[in-house]
Amino acid sequence: MSDQYVLETRGLVKEFKGFVAVDNVNLQVNKGHIHALIGPNGAGKTTVFNLLTKFLQPTRGKILFNGKDITSEKSAAIARQGIVRSFQISAVFPHMTALENVRIALQSFQGNTFHFWKSGRSLESLNDRCMELLDSVGLTEFADTTTVELAYGRKRALELATTLAMEPELLLLDEPTQGMGGEDVDGVVELIRKAAVGRSVLMVEHNLGVVSTLCDRITVLSQGAVLTEGDYKAVSSDPQVREVYMGTASSTAEVTE
Amino acid sequence: MAGSTNESAIKQSIIQQRKSADRKKLILNLVLLAILLIAPAVLYPVFLMKILCFALFAVAFNLLLGFTGLLSFGHAAFLATGGYTTGYLLSTYANVSTEMGIIAGTAAATVLGLGFALVAIRRQGIYFAMITLALAQLVFFFLVQAPFTGGEDGMHGVPRGYLFGLVDLQNNTAMYYFVLAVFLFGYLLVQRTVNSPFGQVLKAIKQNEPRAISLGYNVNLYKVLAFVMSAGLAGLAGSVKTVVFQLASLNDAHWHMSGEVILMTLLGGTGTLLGPVVGAAFVVNLEYQLSQGALGDWVDAILGGIFIITVIAFRSGIVGEIQKFMKKNLS
Ligand SMILES: Nc1ncnc2c1ncn2[C@@H]1O[C@H](COP(=O)(O)OP(=O)(O)OP(=O)(O)O)[C@@H](O)[C@H]1O
Ligand SMILES: [Mg+2]
Numbered sequence: 001m002s003d004q005y006v007l008e009t010r011g012l013v014k015e016f017k018g019f020v021a022v023d024n025v026n027l028q029v030n031k032g033h034i035h036a037l038i039g040p041n042g043a044g045k046t047t048v049f050n051l052l053t054k055f056l057q058p059t060r061g062k063i064l065f066n067g068k069d070i071t072s073e074k075s076a077a078i079a080r081q082g083i084v085r086s087f088q089i090s091a092v093f094p095h096m097t098a099l100e101n102v103r104i105a106l107q108s109f110q111g112n113t114f115h116f117w118k119s120g121r122s123l124e125s126l127n128d129r130c131m132e133l134l135d136s137v138g139l140t141e142f143a144d145t146t147t148v149e150l151a152y153g154r155k156r157a158l159e160l161a162t163t164l165a166m167e168p169e170l171l172l173l174d175e176p177t178q179g180m181g182g183e184d185v186d187g188v189v190e191l192i193r194k195a196a197v198g199r200s201v202l203m204v205e206h207n208l209g210v211v212s213t214l215c216d217r218i219t220v221l222s223q224g225a226v227l228t229e230g231d232y233k234a235v236s237s238d239p240q241v242r243e244v245y246m247g248t249a250s251s252t253a254e255v256t257e
Numbered sequence: 258m259a260g261s262t263n264e265s266a267i268k269q270s271i272i273q274q275r276k277s278a279d280r281k282k283l284i285l286n287l288v289l290l291a292i293l294l295i296a297p298a299v300l301y302p303v304f305l306m307k308i309l310c311f312a313l314f315a316v317a318f319n320l321l322l323g324f325t326g327l328l329s330f331g332h333a334a335f336l337a338t339g340g341y342t343t344g345y346l347l348s349t350y351a352n353v354s355t356e357m358g359i360i361a362g363t364a365a366a367t368v369l370g371l372g373f374a375l376v377a378i379r380r381q382g383i384y385f386a387m388i389t390l391a392l393a394q395l396v397f398f399f400l401v402q403a404p405f406t407g408g409e410d411g412m413h414g415v416p417r418g419y420l421f422g423l424v425d426l427q428n429n430t431a432m433y434y435f436v437l438a439v440f441l442f443g444y445l446l447v448q449r450t451v452n453s454p455f456g457q458v459l460k461a462i463k464q465n466e467p468r469a470i471s472l473g474y475n476v477n478l479y480k481v482l483a484f485v486m487s488a489g490l491a492g493l494a495g496s497v498k499t500v501v502f503q504l505a506s507l508n509d510a511h512w513h514m515s516g517e518v519i520l521m522t523l524l525g526g527t528g529t530l531l532g533p534v535v536g537a538a539f540v541v542n543l544e545y546q547l548s549q550g551a552l553g554d555w556v557d558a559i560l561g562g563i564f565i566i567t568v569i570a571f572r573s574g575i576v577g578e579i580q581k582f583m584k585k586n587l588s
Pocket of ligand 2: 047
């Protein structure tokens, strides 16, 4: 059974001083799926990501990656095994060039990261691969641009290229389209679709248009607990979901077109 | 295709830009080196040596603050540990050569740095600074109390000795060139480190630590190594300083000294390699000038004022502001 899922949580709980932010969550992400985690603000979505990547310690419960228990592993080790996350707030290295951003990810698999006596030139062998990755997200001409100077949408594209440089088996994306205008959103959707080939993706997303076009399966979180799960059709017609998440009936109509 | 020729043209121009930037840096460094080589003909060598010792101290400190993002408020402990260890060995054992004494002082500071790092590295921001301060106060206390340190008076009359048994370091010119060589070693080591694969990881950690973790970096290990290197080089600065002044002084261990190195670094510019050197030269010179005049008692107040102005108005420091100005006006 377990080889059906790339990621599984069993009875995952996170309490903050008596407040239950994540409440007994059993999550199953199928291999090859793009799986959405949705829910109202404060539902616990980011906290789940923090637990999966061990930026926070679970109070109780288990996390399985390809059937293997990774609950007690450290953040860096989890990333190396193939679960790489992005952040709700765009995560780049602002005072490095776009190329250097991507290279930091590639470098992480090299044996030289402690070599303080080696010339920086020794990293140049990675530049070709960096350029390929930048190409794939449309940032070729910004390779030598310092990242702070990039527009917001390009920063997010760079973040994705950096994440993909890790060749992750499972991609965790926390609101990849947050704060973007329509055109940028379409661009990111395309990038994610491309990136998802041959991998699994778990993404938090508020834009239900994005969820409906991109995602195979949806888990709805409310007050830390799983409310329901299914494909877009099933979830969007669930009256409970309408009530807690989609709010009024009119906004539901809007997103389902 | 038009697209691909365009692309390769972009790549070419990028490579050109990188090359010309490298060349400018090299020329600047050579000019500075020439100035340092002829300086003792113009200025008093002991004064210059003081500047070089503090410059090395600040460069070491900046490896942490400027390139790793860690604010240590306990670096006086490493300066003093280097100085006292070297002072003790050279004063007590006639058969310990000057270079051995300096190496031993550096090693002692390095080991102490590892100890500090293991205790403090998991803390962030102000907590990290506070723990390093507390640990440095323990070192200060030890140096006041221990029977072999000369207590409040410090250690006087440390012999300069001979370098490699050959060069008489009582000669200030010889001493100067030795100190210059040590300074250059430290400076170039930091320059190399900052530009190395390891240095790239440090920069990443400084700029976005959670992101570095999520890319598979065990960040604490990198921070520990940076801290140990910084402590070792600060110790080297202290060791050499003790040999120059033939004195290991409690001043070096006082928390004022930890503050002063922060001031030097911020004033000169944290993000730059040269900044701490300029900052150290500025502060040492200012202290000297003030101590000569009627404002002698005002040194701390004036330094404090400069500190405030720097933090409020010149965040990038002297070198940082000059760089910004050049960028704006030359391109
Ligand atoms: N470190 C923390 N300490 C205490 N409470 C926390 C902590 N992190 C999150 N919480 C709380 O847990 C709850 C869930 O937060 P979380 O950030 O996971 O929500 P979210 O679903 O990602 O919301 P959003 O859509 O706004 O991003 C919130 O009430 C939040 O205040
Ligand atoms: Mg969130």
